[in-house]
Amino acid sequence: MPSNFTFTRWTFDENGDPVFGFGHTANLFHYNSKTQKIDSFKVSSLVIDTLNLHLYPERNTVPQLDYAIPEYLKLYYNNFNNQYARVLRLPDTTLISNPFDENFFKQHTASGTLIFFDSNFKTLGECLIPVGFSIDNIFFDKDGIWLWNREKSKHTKKVVLQKFKVSFEPVGKDDFRKEVTLELKRRQKK
Numbered sequence: 001m002p003s004n005f006t007f008t009r010w011t012f013d014e015n016g017d018p019v020f021g022f023g024h025t026a027n028l029f030h031y032n033s034k035t036q037k038i039d040s041f042k043v044s045s046l047v048i049d050t051l052n053l054h055l056y057p058e059r060n061t062v063p064q065l066d067y068a069i070p071e072y073l074k075l076y077y078n079n080f081n082n083q084y085a086r087v088l089r090l091p092d093t094t095l096i097s098n099p100f101d102e103n104f105f106k107q108h109t110a111s112g113t114l115i116f117f118d119s120n121f122k123t124l125g126e127c128l129i130p131v132g133f134s135i136d137n138i139f140f141d142k143d144g145i146w147l148w149n150r151e152k153s154k155h156t157k158k159v160v161l162q163k164f165k166v167s168f169e170p171v172g173k174d175d176f177r178k179e180v181t182l183e184l185k186r187r188q189k190k
Contacts, residue, residue, distance in 0.1 A: 113126050
């Protein structure tokens with residue numbers, strides 16, 4: 001396996017077979033235990049066309065955490081409706097990328113989108129994760145999706161979760177990009 005694909009994002013399908021991908025590619029892979037084959041599918045964001053891999057310079061390996069570069073993060077399987085969600089962390093040059101910096105854990109939450117797709121790996125829709133909510137902690141129930149409000153939790157010193165309904169309405173790529181760009185500019189002004 002190439003050294004720049006060491007951080008695997010994975011989940012399991014309804015049969016317990018793995019679905020996995022990597023942070024810097026839109027491709028996902030699905031292992032079918034019945035056929036013993038791996039199929040690949042492209043599940044990409046409407047916001048980002050290409051991703052660049054930022055490698056540590058000393059050995060040209062292992063992707064370096066860089067908030068200025070977008071990255072696909074976790075994969076989630078929703079067993080209530082046999083659908084998936086994939087997180088894309090959006091670029092943010094205001095965030096500190098060095099985890100050894102004393103302010104690293106004090107900074108605001110990175111922005112991201114959720115890409116929803118079905119069991120045939122067909123994209124159903126994409127949405128911007130609300131401001132202040134974690135892009136790392138998501139779970140489903142039969143009626144919707146739960147997100148952790150990281151910012152509110154930090155201020156109240158209590159775990160604050162909020163449930164959202166998910167619905168899919170057709171939106172064009174240009175319209176969604178414009179909406180995300182405007183929202184991210186608004187967030188940076190705060």
